[in-house]
Amino acid sequence: MMPDTVDRVPVHTDEEINRRIALETARRFSHFAAHPEEIDNRLDELDAEWDVERLLEANASAFAFTGLVLGITASRKWLLLPALVTAFLFQHAIQGWCPPVPVLRRLGFRTQTEIEQERYGLKALRGDFEGLREAADRLAAVIAAIELRLDGRSRQGPGRTP
Numbered sequence: 001m002m003p004d005t006v007d008r009v010p011v012h013t014d015e016e017i018n019r020r021i022a023l024e025t026a027r028r029f030s031h032f033a034a035h036p037e038e039i040d041n042r043l044d045e046l047d048a049e050w051d052v053e054r055l056l057e058a059n060a061s062a063f064a065f066t067g068l069v070l071g072i073t074a075s076r077k078w079l080l081l082p083a084l085v086t087a088f089l090f091q092h093a094i095q096g097w098c099p100p101v102p103v104l105r106r107l108g109f110r111t112q113t114e115i116e117q118e119r120y121g122l123k124a125l126r127g128d129f130e131g132l133r134e135a136a137d138r139l140a141a142v143i144a145a146i147e148l149r150l151d152g153r154s155r156q157g158p159g160r161t162p
Helices: 015-034 036-048 052-073 076-095 100-106 112-126 132-156
Strands: none
Touching: 015 036, 015 100, 015 112, 036 112, 052 076, 052 100
């Protein structure tokens, strides 16, 4: 069975590394809870952070292109490099694992989901979602009113209003 897209990299990552990445994120939450004036800068950093997938894709294409150029200019044996890289990239697409992933995770590269969790945690610390509950309650009331109106209309027949 293949893991979900969101879980496929963490599932194939050593639990100690996953724990270390989560603890580092928690440490940052503690820091920014004490220093909320720094949250905007951290959010900018998160916008620029490369996730493990993006880094893997960039490295794979660089190695494949290098192997292709060397295969054409130096020795046909170099054409094995793009073939190998393509196989690894396909393996990663299917399973969420390939040989570079454990190395990248040990270096601290996170998944997009892990980055987004930090982003939304920081936004919550900053207070971005404080009015959301009230807005959600208003939206639920509007939806309930619409459903009541639709239910009333359907009982009275088509074209009639309650």
